[in-house]
Amino acid sequence: xxxxxxxxxxxxxxxxxxxxxxxxxxxxxxxxxxxxxxxxxxxxxxxxxxxxxxxxxxxxxxxxxxxxxxxxxxxxxxxxxxxxxxxxxxxxxxxxxxxxxxxxxxxxxxxxxxxxxxxxxxxxxxxxxxxxxxxxxxxxxxxxxxxxxxxxxxxxxxxxxxxxxxxxxxxxxxxxxxxxxxxxxxxxxxxxxxxxxxxxxxxxxxxxxxxxxxxxxxxxxxxxxxxxxxxxxxxxxxxxxxxxxxxxxxxxxxxxxxxxxxxxxxxxxxxxxxxxxxxxxxxxxxxxxxxxxxxxxxxxxxxxxxxxxxxxxxxxxxxxxxxxxxxxxxxxxxxxxxxxx
Numbered sequence: 001x002x003x004x005x006x007x008x009x010x011x012x013x014x015x016x017x018x019x020x021x022x023x024x025x026x027x028x029x030x031x032x033x034x035x036x037x038x039x040x041x042x043x044x045x046x047x048x049x050x051x052x053x054x055x056x057x058x059x060x061x062x063x064x065x066x067x068x069x070x071x072x073x074x075x076x077x078x079x080x081x082x083x084x085x086x087x088x089x090x091x092x093x094x095x096x097x098x099x100x101x102x103x104x105x106x107x108x109x110x111x112x113x114x115x116x117x118x119x120x121x122x123x124x125x126x127x128x129x130x131x132x133x134x135x136x137x138x139x140x141x142x143x144x145x146x147x148x149x150x151x152x153x154x155x156x157x158x159x160x161x162x163x164x165x166x167x168x169x170x171x172x173x174x175x176x177x178x179x180x181x182x183x184x185x186x187x188x189x190x191x192x193x194x195x196x197x198x199x200x201x202x203x204x205x206x207x208x209x210x211x212x213x214x215x216x217x218x219x220x221x222x223x224x225x226x227x228x229x230x231x232x233x234x235x236x237x238x239x240x241x242x243x244x245x246x247x248x249x250x251x252x253x254x255x256x257x258x259x260x261x262x263x264x265x266x267x268x269x270x271x272x273x274x275x276x277x278x279x280x281x282x283x284x285x286x287x288x289x290x291x292x293x294x295x296x297x298x299x300x301x302x303x304x305x306x307x308x309x310x311x312x313x314x315x316x317x318x319x320x321x322x323x324x325x326x327x328x329x330x331x332x333x334x335x336x337x338x339x340x341x
């Protein structure tokens with residue numbers, strides 16, 4: 001779809017200086033990309049306490065597809081600029097990453113992800129898939145000079161989610177056995193690389209030999225067929241798949257082990273297997289995104305270790321539809337990145 005101009009009213013005044021944006025204009029579970037629009041929109045107004053970011057690169061997440069399907073984004077808020085991940089330049093020239101969680105740490109006892117009113121960019125406020133955006137001032141963090149724009153843009157959602165799962169939510173105080181269910185999704189690839197950087201023994205599952213090889217390149221110590229018995233019991237399982245892998249996740253844990261859940265792409269209601277949970281004293285812990293402080297800590301880890309995100313494809317913002325088609329097909333390995341035209 002070729003870009004077309006759209007004019008938005010804000011505070012009763014007509015806005016100008018249009019910017020290119022990738023937006024959700026309608027929603028369909030069966031045909032989500034039908035609601036995808038690439039259009040010129042008005043230059044956003046900067047509210048008090050917010051800052052303008054000239055976006056250099058942004059990355060896609062499955063969150064964007066869910067929005068197009070009508071999950072997590074109310075139809076009353078359309079049209080909505082999509083995107084949670086981004087990196088760019090402030091008006092003063094500072095190079096920054098965008099923290100995607102908008103929330104009040106005080107309302108979550110120091111953790112904005114626990115603020116009952118927290119939301120992510122592209123849910124209540126326009127997201128990062130545009131060449132210019134505005135975000136709360138606390139939602140930008142300095143970009144390490146060693147990271148490229150494309151690398152930096154990959155980190156605030158999937159990588160931060162994986163980092164929180166492995167640190168704050170894992171219960172691990174030292175090296176352990178960590179199982180990552182699946183190997184090709186954004187959180188899974190991030191989890192493999194981060195777990196290895198944190199000193200853990202990393203186990204993965206995959207039915208695809210090529211993807212299994214890629215997982216080993218990322219640092220996985222052992223890769224087995226999905227559902228296969230592991231050579232050792234796990235201290236922690238990172239679960240994003242849900243119903244298809246849940247039974248295997250529980251069976252793989254040692255007594256007293258923990259499964260950390262941040263997604264359920266194959267279904268949210270697997271058999272609970274409560275007998276196993278209580279008899280082996282297993283723990284099931286939820287995890288959603290991460291805090292600004294955790295993002296800063298993860299950036300420091302990447303800066304120290306040289307670990308970098310896997311990028312599957314980079315293309316200009318105006319060609320975003322092709323990236324969304326790749327995301328929907330699920331055939332890639334790593335992140336899909338859009339750059340300013």
